[in-house]
Amino acid sequence: MNSTLLKRLSALAVVAFVAMGPLALFVGSAQAAYKATPYQTSRKNAGTPNSDVVKTDANGVVIQYGNSAITYSSPSPSLAKLGQALYLQNCASCHGNEANGIPANGTSGAFPNLVGLGPATIDFWIESGRMPAANPRSIQALRRYPRLSHDQALAVTAWVNSLSPSYPGIPSPNLAIANVSDGAALFALNCAACHTIEGDGDALASGTYAPSLRHVPAFQVAEAIRTGPGNMPRFTGNLSDYQVNDIVKFVTTQIQHPTNIGGFGLGGLGPVAEGFVGLALGVGLLALIGFWVGERH
Amino acid sequence: MTDVLNTKRAKQAALGPYGRVGKSLDELDDRLGIAKGGRTFLDKIFPDHWSFMLGEIALYSFVVLMVTGVFLTLYYIPSQAIVTYHGGYLPLDGQKVTQAFSSSVDLSFAVRGGLLMRQMHHWACDIFVGAIVVHMARVFFTGAFRKPRELNWTIGGTLLILAIVNGFLGYSLPDDLVSGTGIRIAYSIILSIPVVGSYLGFLVFGGNFPGTAIIPRFFILHVLIVPLIIIGLVTAHMALLLRQKHTQFPGEGRTENNVVGSPMFPVFMAKTTGFLFVISGITALLGAFAQVNPIWQFGPYDASRISYAVQPDWYMGFLDGALRIWPSWSFHSFGFTIPWEVFIPAVLLPGLIFNIVFAWPAIERRFTKDDAMHNLLDRPSDRPKRTAAGVAMLALLGMLFIASSTDVMANFFHVSLNTVLWTMRVLCITAPFVAYPITYKICKELQAVKGGGKRKTPNVVTRTAEGEYVATPAPVYVDDLHHGHEPTEVPKFFPADTEEPGDSGVRVVER
Numbered sequence: 001m002n003s004t005l006l007k008r009l010s011a012l013a014v015v016a017f018v019a020m021g022p023l024a025l026f027v028g029s030a031q032a033a034y035k036a037t038p039y040q041t042s043r044k045n046a047g048t049p050n051s052d053v054v055k056t057d058a059n060g061v062v063i064q065y066g067n068s069a070i071t072y073s074s075p076s077p078s079l080a081k082l083g084q085a086l087y088l089q090n091c092a093s094c095h096g097n098e099a100n101g102i103p104a105n106g107t108s109g110a111f112p113n114l115v116g117l118g119p120a121t122i123d124f125w126i127e128s129g130r131m132p133a134a135n136p137r138s139i140q141a142l143r144r145y146p147r148l149s150h151d152q153a154l155a156v157t158a159w160v161n162s163l164s165p166s167y168p169g170i171p172s173p174n175l176a177i178a179n180v181s182d183g184a185a186l187f188a189l190n191c192a193a194c195h196t197i198e199g200d201g202d203a204l205a206s207g208t209y210a211p212s213l214r215h216v217p218a219f220q221v222a223e224a225i226r227t228g229p230g231n232m233p234r235f236t237g238n239l240s241d242y243q244v245n246d247i248v249k250f251v252t253t254q255i256q257h258p259t260n261i262g263g264f265g266l267g268g269l270g271p272v273a274e275g276f277v278g279l280a281l282g283v284g285l286l287a288l289i290g291f292w293v294g295e296r297h
Numbered sequence: 298m299t300d301v302l303n304t305k306r307a308k309q310a311a312l313g314p315y316g317r318v319g320k321s322l323d324e325l326d327d328r329l330g331i332a333k334g335g336r337t338f339l340d341k342i343f344p345d346h347w348s349f350m351l352g353e354i355a356l357y358s359f360v361v362l363m364v365t366g367v368f369l370t371l372y373y374i375p376s377q378a379i380v381t382y383h384g385g386y387l388p389l390d391g392q393k394v395t396q397a398f399s400s401s402v403d404l405s406f407a408v409r410g411g412l413l414m415r416q417m418h419h420w421a422c423d424i425f426v427g428a429i430v431v432h433m434a435r436v437f438f439t440g441a442f443r444k445p446r447e448l449n450w451t452i453g454g455t456l457l458i459l460a461i462v463n464g465f466l467g468y469s470l471p472d473d474l475v476s477g478t479g480i481r482i483a484y485s486i487i488l489s490i491p492v493v494g495s496y497l498g499f500l501v502f503g504g505n506f507p508g509t510a511i512i513p514r515f516f517i518l519h520v521l522i523v524p525l526i527i528i529g530l531v532t533a534h535m536a537l538l539l540r541q542k543h544t545q546f547p548g549e550g551r552t553e554n555n556v557v558g559s560p561m562f563p564v565f566m567a568k569t570t571g572f573l574f575v576i577s578g579i580t581a582l583l584g585a586f587a588q589v590n591p592i593w594q595f596g597p598y599d600a601s602r603i604s605y606a607v608q609p610d611w612y613m614g615f616l617d618g619a620l621r622i623w624p625s626w627s628f629h630s631f632g633f634t635i636p637w638e639v640f641i642p643a644v645l646l647p648g649l650i651f652n653i654v655f656a657w658p659a660i661e662r663r664f665t666k667d668d669a670m671h672n673l674l675d676r677p678s679d680r681p682k683r684t685a686a687g688v689a690m691l692a693l694l695g696m697l698f699i700a701s702s703t704d705v706m707a708n709f710f711h712v713s714l715n716t717v718l719w720t721m722r723v724l725c726i727t728a729p730f731v732a733y734p735i736t737y738k739i740c741k742e743l744q745a746v747k748g749g750g751k752r753k754t755p756n757v758v759t760r761t762a763e764g765e766y767v768a769t770p771a772p773v774y775v776d777d778l779h780h781g782h783e784p785t786e787v788p789k790f791f792p793a794d795t796e797e798p799g800d801s802g803v804r805v806v807e808r
Contacts, residue, residue, distance in 0.1 A: 275611025
């Protein structure tokens, strides 16, 4: 082989090797820049790795992003003034006037800092009725009838988000394109270990529990998956928007309206209810009939 | 005298008093000698007390199990080969599932009457095991297991174990998410046995969990081997019952040497056949209207997936409960691990309980030094120690059973799971010791009640001419009197055999 070619190739290799440093720096900074967009998954903006639509307002703040499966949007900043009033009325006693949390009994973070949590988190807690909490000291807030209306929840969300605009936005899943079968498989893999395969939820350790999914609207299911409320893990990078959409479809159809072709569903409690029916209605009734047929003294 | 040979009446007369049926039976008897055995069988006396019907529930639900089970085998495919599901249940469409699961879902959705049969089979199983337990409790508390019936008690206990085992095997066959978790637990229990556990696990599963052999193996065990043993033991159970005759409650006219009740034909036969239809009817109603084990909602088993809040069927509950509440003790040393938290509750505990059950007749005989034959039953209150011991055992089992739903209770009553767990630990240990003295005391009190166990007769209040009211006890119910129970006359169709003198060297034996 030509020796000059070898020399040129080795020179090229040395240049490439030396160039790696600046290149790595460049890629690193590019990734750092990339992190500021809603595409990455950090604590601050748990979100959506595969958005192809991003809308910003006049100030360059992202107000909507997403793809054909889920669109995430932030509530209009014009609601923020109303939101602040509602916040001060309903939330400030625990989370503080600046929404930055209050240490309770000397422990910091007992009432969490809300700044930068993103609209989906704030909206989920208010719209599922968990906040304002019935008992702020309880280990897990109960799902109940919401104290604030949908518009009021959006207003509070808008104000909290205006303090430090963040992600994820409030998701609206597009169930029309979802695949319920993929959703069933993903649900069994990711959700059933706590919420049970029938979606009834169950008790976890030390007074916490995985709540029932029977009456949760679609957008709240998506919010919970993306933000991880309470003990629930935050599902970000490992589930794409399409997969979240599939799960939401499965939950809102098969979990909430199960195919009970076998008769009464017995509350979806499984063998506990079945054993009760089998023993009380089966053995018990038959023993009673035996009692009727036989001699009774 | 007119010749009437050709009339219908004459033909009937020629056939004898029992008509064509009698004639053909007669022919059979000439060749097979069925009359002797048949008479014993048809005249077998069954006591009428209702508690004697409990065992029949078990027997007839086993019949329902066999009939529905045969139907299920026609459509079920015992294979763990992976197929892509394309069936009637949309949320599973396109998922990779085992053939066992796919065929079970198709059985529920595509086969006409398949789901009804599947659900009837499952309900009949729940009833079968339940009836065995209730029947066993009746036998225990009335002392029917005493000499000469210890062997039948042992057979009954073995049948209970086999019923539980076969129920578990059948529960595992659809290979759905919930039952797969059960197989996983069974594998762990096998592994927990010291020294031989890992070898035994590989032997049963044909390799590591889950493998592809366990469903076909469970299938053969479930539909052939265990049912064969059950049928054999049920036959032995019934044969011993015929041979040793029934026990009966004491009463007027009832002694250790007789049996008071209705004969097999026609009274008992009518009653028991009706009961068979009632049992299959109620099983069919449950199968039609109460959904059981909706495997399509659970999805296929995959070792990477698990559902929370999974309980076994009720008869495995005491094992599951013991596993749940046992503290996490284990031994790690010299390169070995012995998981006591699995081995003790899941292997030693059921072994101990069933050994007590099997040994009970011997234990009781040792303490009472009672070696007599017993055909008359005890009232439970007459034997307070035995009754209290039985109730204590049932209390322990009941608490273990309840402990298998710790999570459901915690969720339902909104209490901490840890609290429920510790409550169940305390209850399981204390319940037997609370149940024993309470039962003992109640028995003692019942013994003191005058006329206990007898039906009370009303007082007849009459007003005399002077306007005075006089209360006189009404006479005892006629049903309660067992005076003058003469055995029913057995019709004799054939002259008694006369012994013919045989030649020397030829033995003559009675047929």
